[in-house]
Amino acid sequence: MRATVFQANTGVDPLLGTRALVEAAERAAGEGADMLFTPEMSAVLDRDRVRAAGSIVTEDEDVALAAMRETAAKHGLWIHLGSLAVRDANDDGRYANRGYVIDASGAIRARYDKIHLFDVDLPDGQSIRESAAYKPGDQAVVVDTPWGRLGLSVCYDLRFPDLFRALSDAGATMLSVPAAFTVPTGKAHWHVLLRARAIEAGAYVIAAAQSGRHADGRQTFGHSLVVDPWGEVLLDMGDKQGVSMVELDLAKVTDARSRIPVLHHRRAIGSVEVAR
Template sequence: MNKSIPPQNIKQNKQQAPIAAVIQLNTQDDVAENIKRIAYWVKRAKEQGAALAVLPENCIYMPKVQGQAKLIAEALGAGHVQSELAGIAKENKLWLIVGAFPTWDAAAGSVKDSTKGSPKDSHKAFQTSLVYNESGKLVAHYHKRHLFDVTLPSGGSDSSQHNSHNNHSSQPKAESYRESDAFLRGQYNQYVDTPIGRIGLTICYDLRFPEQYRALTEQGCALFSIPAAFTHATGAAHWEVLMRARAIENQCYVLASAQTGTHPSGRQTWGHSMIINPWGEVLAVLADGEGVICATIDLPALTRLRAQFPVLTHRQ
């Protein structure tokens, strides 16, 4: 296989190189308060000159009982939460990527109330990344493709749906992660053209599937957004190495926004939000605590890298 990379991924205004922001949150189970925190940090991102900001997975709600995140789901493109998010983007005049929010999307086979004759699992929601432009218009969305369904012997995952099975033996407590109990699997990759370049939209566990990122690169992406809620265990082991691998092998920027700290269910997330350049260098990182990090996106430099080190055209 020898595929050239489309030229649209290297277009950029001849003005000053744009700034991207990644926001790290410690989301709790109070939706209104979480929205206030988002508004606060998006404003801080704008003050630092960001043209676009990325929020983490589950940025609106982390429930006390894992598996109940879909209780706040709204129809895609409608509802109070999405209206608030659109307003935040519009007020700050920047592009906003909402990491993941549960939505019903009838066009994709998801409806709030299943009825007799409805397709199997049609009552499940999608875990959806939403993209708003600087006018607050919803311009793109992506339904998470890879859902985390495993049982781990002693904790650690990349998932938002978690149930612990207690036993009275001396064996380590098993943790069961079943996102598919609440969510439907998305069927398509998605990218969006933004002021900072073409961004491939992905969510959390997608990170472990490199073929998705290569497909997005072949569609002309210069950046990937990777909002996540990695737990502490898997984050410590795999988070940075996977992020840098996706950047290096595709010669793309990575915008990785993360959850951090302890959440209402007791789950602990890894944090370490970061921005990585196409050479695999970490340009900015926030280890723990809420906050915002920023970096300049230099697409002309990306163009030079791909010309000087044309690994993407050498595939067989």
């Protein structure tokens, strides 16, 4: 499988964000990619929630989603659109942070709403309350592709190994982690967590990330990674924006899982005894 990763520096204008996505998809297709992976909040990244509200619409109205479906069909390219902020018809006033898998005909094959929301006060002074604007998802999602089963997550989900256990238990041989990691947490934990998730599952991890100083003033860590099932980093994009391709040998999944068959050795853990 030829996987292309788009490392973005998304701003506050959905039309500019859409243009960048289409350009990335066209370049990926032109270079012979089978599937494109894009980061969290691929079209608009804006922490000014009053301003951002004007750009958040329903799926049917979203220009980025429509453009990526059209581009996928035009080029016969699968796309994991890492996530978009979207409105639901029946909601509680909060949005969904939703990822999409689009097949080579332009059809939406899977949707995933980010389950774990990032509410934290960071050492650099940032205070982030994702749950104030977004509602959490409640369903883990895998999707079949021509190259294997893909498990979906978004950014902060990376810190919750139970989700990735559920995805690999459901047959995922690839795990996608689109993200907009902050710089302090990225420096501390990004590489080690992604490698750990790959090793635990014996699966490929593809993590498309946001990078650099954004129009809303935030700075993201970058370092989009592809990690193989043995934990080897096959691609690290550093802080540059653009697209990079890597070839995935899916036979490595079988090899890693046969060498250390942790999936077969997993056992459900019930209650915990507290010894005194």
